[in-house]
Amino acid sequence: MDADQRVRKLAYRVTKALETELLDLVLSGDIGSFGKLCDRYYNSIAAIAYSVLTDHHLAEDAAQETFLRALKNLKKLKSKEKFGPWLAQICRNVAKDMVKKKLRGIDTENVLPLADVGNNEQENQAVKQAIGRLSLSERELIVLRYYNNMSHEQMSSVLGLSKGAINNRLVRSRKKIAKHLKNNGFAEIEL
Amino acid sequence: MNQENNKKSLGELISRAVGRENLKFDFDKWKSIHEKEIRICKSQMSDEQTSRSVWAFNIWRIIMRSPVTKIAAAVIILVIIGLHQFSNSINGTSVVWADVAERLEKVSSYTAKADRALTETGQEEPFFECEIKRYFSPNHGSIEKSYVDGELTMLAYCSISEKKAIVVFPQNKMYWRFDLNEELLSVVKYINPANKEGIMKLFGSERCTRLGSRVIDGVRTEGFEVKDVKLFSQLPRYLLHPEDINIRVWVNEETLLPERIEGEGFVGKGLLTGFKEFRYKEVMHSIEYDVEIDESIFDPNIPDDYKLIDPANMAEKAELGLVSILPFNVAMIAYEHFKKRRNGIDNT
Numbered sequence: 210m211d212a213d214q215r216v217r218k219l220a221y222r223v224t225k226a227l228e229t230e231l232l233d234l235v236l237s238g239d240i241g242s243f244g245k246l247c248d249r250y251y252n253s254i255a256a257i258a259y260s261v262l263t264d265h266h267l268a269e270d271a272a273q274e275t276f277l278r279a280l281k282n283l284k285k286l287k288s289k290e291k292f293g294p295w296l297a298q299i300c301r302n303v304a305k306d307m308v309k310k311k312l313r314g315i316d317t318e319n320v321l322p323l324a325d326v327g328n329n330e331q332e333n334q335a336v337k338q339a340i341g342r343l344s345l346s347e348r349e350l351i352v353l354r355y356y357n358n359m360s361h362e363q364m365s366s367v368l369g370l371s372k373g374a375i376n377n378r379l380v381r382s383r384k385k386i387a388k389h390l391k392n393n394g395f396a397e398i399e400l
Numbered sequence: 401m402n403q404e405n406n407k408k409s410l411g412e413l414i415s416r417a418v419g420r421e422n423l424k425f426d427f428d429k430w431k432s433i434h435e436k437e438i439r440i441c442k443s444q445m446s447d448e449q450t451s452r453s454v455w456a457f458n459i460w461r462i463i464m465r466s467p468v469t470k471i472a473a474a475v476i477i478l479v480i481i482g483l484h485q486f487s488n489s490i491n492g493t494s495v496v497w498a499d500v501a502e503r504l505e506k507v508s509s510y511t512a513k514a515d516r517a518l519t520e521t522g523q524e525e526p527f528f529e530c531e532i533k534r535y536f537s538p539n540h541g542s543i544e545k546s547y548v549d550g551e552l553t554m555l556a557y558c559s560i561s562e563k564k565a566i567v568v569f570p571q572n573k574m575y576w577r578f579d580l581n582e583e584l585l586s587v588v589k590y591i592n593p594a595n596k597e598g599i600m601k602l603f604g605s606e607r608c609t610r611l612g613s614r615v616i617d618g619v620r621t622e623g624f625e626v627k628d629v630k631l632f633s634q635l636p637r638y639l640l641h642p643e644d645i646n647i648r649v650w651v652n653e654e655t656l657l658p659e660r661i662e663g664e665g666f667v668g669k670g671l672l673t674g675f676k677e678f679r680y681k682e683v684m685h686s687i688e689y690d691v692e693i694d695e696s697i698f699d700p701n702i703p704d705d706y707k708l709i710d711p712a713n714m715a716e717k718a719e720l721g722l723v724s725i726l727p728f729n730v731a732m733i734a735y736e737h738f739k740k741r742r743n744g745i746d747n748t
Contacts, residue, residue, distance in 0.1 A: 238445045240438055244427035251425035265420060272425075277434050280441050336417035355414040357422050387410055 225366075229289045236283060247276050250293065253367040254300045256356035260349040261304035263341075271307055275300040294369030332395075339389035347382040354379060503656040509537040509693055513686040521666075521677040537693050557700050566700045573706045614650060616685075621650035621659045643668055660685045 228249070234242035251272055258271035278299050286295055340348055353364050361372045368375065431438055512534045517526040531547040546554040555568040568575040611623030625648045645665035652659040664681040 236445050238442050240431070240442050244425075244431070247425045247427055247430070252423050255420075255423055259418070269423065273430055273433075276430065277437060281437065283441075284445075332413060333417040336413050340414070340418065351414060352418050355411065355417075355419050357420050358415065383410055383414075386414065390410075390413075 225290060228292060232283070232286070232289045232292060235280075240280075243276075243280055246292070250296055250367065252357050253293075253353060253359060253363060254296060256353045256359070257297050257300045257349055257367070258304045259356065260345070260352040261301065262307060263337075267307065268304075271300060271304045274303045278303065291369055293367040297367050297369075335390055335393055335395065336386065338393075339386040342389060343382055343385060347378065347385070350375065350378050351382050351386070499656050506690075508690055509535075511535050511686075511688045511691055511693065512684050514682055514684040516680070516682040518678050518680050521679065527678075535693055535697060537698070543697060555700070557698065566702070568700060568702060568706070573703075575700070575702050575706050575708060577708065611648065611650075613653075616650055616660050619659055620653045622653055623648055623650045625649075655689075657689055658687060660687070 228246065231242045231246050235246070254275050255265075255268045255272040258275070259265060259268035262268050262271060275296060279296055282299075286292060340351055343351065350364070350368070353359050353367070361375055364370075364375050365372050370378075514532040514534065516528075516530050516532060518528040519526045529548070530553070533543075533545045533547075535543045542557075544554075544556045545552060546556075552570050555570070557566040557568070564577065566575055566577045608624050608626050611625050614621050614623055625646060627646045628644055643666045645663065648662040649658050650660040650662075651657065661684040662682070664679070666677070666679050668677055
């Protein structure tokens with residue numbers, strides 16, 4: 210492990226310690242500290258919601274609903290170290306609830322009718338199709354990674370998985386996507 | 401296309417398909433939308449928790465905000481511990497140190513000045529320098545005044561009898577007042593570097609080397625040095641990572657009291673240093689013992705237009721700096737030491 214890795218590891222530990230302190234503050238009635246936690250997790254929670262809802266606006270709505278449910282149930286959180294994964298699970302439930310209610314006719318089994326239209330729309334649609342064929346957990350992982358270039362540390366924090374496990378699953382998922390793209394005429398994508 | 405390029409291009413494709421700009425959570429808006437639910441949650445939580453965690457977190461987040469000032473203040477412990485712990489662990493291997501210890505038993509107060517400098521690794525010029533004036537009286541407490549470029553930037557008061565502490569930031573016209581309660585004392589003890597490897601134990605040990613004689617401000621002194629002192633051993637290394645700490649004490653040959661104390665060393669990457677490496681140097685000088693200190697100096701006498709800092713909002717107050725607390729740690733360590741000594745004397 211080189212110096213930078215050690216520093217990153219230390220920084221991660223410090224971050225987790227800070228998070229625990231933030232949670233203590235929230236539990237003592239400091240709601241402003243909850244805002245800091247929301248800031249910290251907003252992107253990852255929105256990404257998880259997006260992997261289910263496939264709509265950016267709905268994903269943000271789901272993230273905000275997730276935070277409200279989390280705040281209401283914070284006292285039930287058994288381990289503060291697992292706040293991220295706990296939040297992620299609430300988010301999955303929120304997103305699934307939204308799907309059940311068929312908000313705006315979302316169908317999560319089909320792939321992503323996003324608003325990103327441009328020259329590469331065909332490519333985008335193909336990639337979205339490929340992602341849509343992944344299992345929910347694989348899809349979640351891929352979206353988390355590429356939603357806004359999330360680091361393995363951040364993913365580890367919200368998923369509660371080791372970085373090694375995340376890396377292995379990402380490799381596997383990417384291979385599946387590449388294979389799908391290749392089968393659909395993207396010859397330059399090689400396995 | 402090789403595999404690396406393939407991975408990259410696949411990543412770009414996926415990012416383009418599902419990626420987004422970094423989202424910013426609008427907490428105020430969210431709070432206003434869910435005002436009622438949040439109010440209920442807040443009231444429930446407030447009823448159940450004490451402010452203990454608030455205190456603890458304030459420490460953390462302020463440390464995060466002002467690494468430079470914090471490490472600067474933390475370093476003070478190096479020197480002052482050297483002054484006050486002399487008599488604690490002398491093991492008798494050095495006649496001189498036994499004499500010094502005996503002499504220090506009789507010291508009741510002191511004033512001193514100190515110069516502190518921090519220099520980033522690879523640089524020649526310090527990026528932080530300050531001058532310090534210290535006053536200590538076991539009956540009244542301690543004061544530390546910090547000056548940067550001649551401007552008074554901080555006064556740290558500690559009232560031992562009342563167990564209260566006040567930190568004043570004249571440039572900001574702000575002050576911070578708090579009790580030196582058990583929680584703070586636990587922090588003090590946690591940070592106390594003299595828990596296991598007190599400096600005096602080192603100076604009374606075989607590791608202590610003589611530096612010979614030197615005239616300081618016309619006073620003939622005998623120098624002693626201990627290298628690679630292990631301080632802050634109780635502190636996690638990700639917080640503070642001091643290495644190669646050398647401490648030199650120059651003892652007045654006539655009075656057998658420290659005339660000058662020098663501490664220097666390397667501080668590796670850690671939270672308190674903002675994950676930077678630098679060297680520090682602190683020289684405590686102009687030490688006067690058993691001086692009469694005007695009692696009024698221990699009265700903070702805070703002007704009416706100074707604003708009391710709300711600890712809950714401390715993090716938003718920018719660079720005021722928690723480590724201003726640390727001088728109180730030092731004072732409390734000194735206080736405990738003096739108390740112990742007095743009790744010891746009383747018992748004999």
